[in-house]
Amino acid sequence: MEKSFLIVGLGNPGKEYANTRHNIGFMILEQLAKHFRFEWRENKKFSTHLAKGDQDEKNILLTKPQSYMNLSGKTVAKLAGYHKIHSERIMVVVDDLDLPLGSIRMRPNGGNGGHRGLKSIIEDLGTNSFPRLRVGIGRPDLKQKVSGFVLSKFKQDEIDQVEKMIMIASKQLICWINQNIQTAMNNYNGDYSPKNKEETDDEIRRNDHP
Numbered sequence: 001m002e003k004s005f006l007i008v009g010l011g012n013p014g015k016e017y018a019n020t021r022h023n024i025g026f027m028i029l030e031q032l033a034k035h036f037r038f039e040w041r042e043n044k045k046f047s048t049h050l051a052k053g054d055q056d057e058k059n060i061l062l063t064k065p066q067s068y069m070n071l072s073g074k075t076v077a078k079l080a081g082y083h084k085i086h087s088e089r090i091m092v093v094v095d096d097l098d099l100p101l102g103s104i105r106m107r108p109n110g111g112n113g114g115h116r117g118l119k120s121i122i123e124d125l126g127t128n129s130f131p132r133l134r135v136g137i138g139r140p141d142l143k144q145k146v147s148g149f150v151l152s153k154f155k156q157d158e159i160d161q162v163e164k165m166i167m168i169a170s171k172q173l174i175c176w177i178n179q180n181i182q183t184a185m186n187n188y189n190g191d192y193s194p195k196n197k198e199e200t201d202d203e204i205r206r207n208d209h210p
Contacts, residue, residue: 006089009025010026013067048064073119101162104135106189107185108129
């Protein structure tokens with residue numbers, strides 16, 4: 001029987017939020033859709049953008065909820081219910097202030113960590129037992145408010161790092177689909193910031209075929 005996987009990228013809709021730190025989940029799913037050659041389509045029934053298809057007897061759904069962050073749970077719960085997807089096969093890709101830029105951490109479950117999108121999904125699914133991929137966006141300096149920081153675009157000198165992080169996160173998600181969460185965590189969880197460049201390049205080469 002074909003297994004279904006739902007991968008949720010969290011972000012805010014609208015051109016003004018494109019490529020902001022809070023929308024790293026959208027950016028990673030866009031890369032994943034390119035890898036699978038899935039096309040994005042608007043789905044008004046579920047208030048989302050969907051890209052889907054079959055890969056190796058697996059049905060994969062990528063979704064970017066088009067409600068604001070704190071209402072993401074409604075879309076996720078409706079999609080999961082409609083497609084009968086168990087919570088262990090729902091992956092949420094989310095930005096994380098507590099991780100430095102360049103770090104990624106996949107986990108099988110957990111709390112909301114103060115993130116409104118995760119909070120909404122936990123409430124609407126009625127469980128926190130779903131995997132999530134936390135993607136580090138760093139923290140603002142003392143002069144900048146958190147609210148302004150998460151809605152800011154990445155700096156020019158961060159772009160290369162962000163692109164590398166998106167690529168690695170995509171590979172980790174593919175590994176999760178094709179193998180399992182433990183393998184994906186063991187192979188890819190880590191700090192891929194410039195200070196760890198040599199280790200980062202080694203990891204990419206070693207895990208180049210998830």
